[in-house]
Amino acid sequence: EDQVTQSPEALRLQEGESSSLNCSYTVSGLRGLFWYRQDPGKGPEFLFTLYSAGEEKEKERLKATLTKKESFLHITAPKPEDSATYLCAGSNTDKLIFGTGTRLQVFP
């Protein structure tokens, strides 16, 4: 069964303390791995798509990487405004299989 698992469930960081969020997947025929950010009371906002192992994408303090079994979202020197829930999803054919998310809190 296709599945996406995210860890940790919650992460508390001090401002400037770099860390990584993990997304492990077992998705047959993976066509793409997506990262989204969701703020409280809002819908998910698209961040990145990764297509093949070894690929990396960056946006401000975020860098997403992909291997054949997992993806990482690295957050460098986070700021309080990076606090959100980060969702990853694997795509096979026309379906997205979502993980349950990592809730990130960054304290000043």
Place this chain on the structure above:
Amino acid sequence: ETGVTQTPRHLVMGMTNKKSLKCEQHLGHNAMYWYKQSAKKPLELMFVYNFKEQTENNSVPSRFSPECPNSSHLFLHLHTLQPEDSALYLCASSLRAGTRDSPLHFGNGTRLTVT
């Protein structure tokens, strides 16, 4: 307006009521989706419309009835709901369904409470 707009933002309804959720997208997309988001559960796909044709009904109970009159508008008609249907209902759109180069763009959802 730009993006994906959902109304209402909040809805409280009794189990015998009938209500509708509305979604409108201003992105020129051709695919629209309904998702259900419950606490500590993955986003759950409910329905997909591609060029106004329903292409996915993910074993959703018949008390949820979608309608897509055109590529810009999507409705979810609700009747005789159960308390376990309380959740955040998200609408999304993409350029077209079934392509990996077409990420979803979400609205901010309708928070539904069934009493």
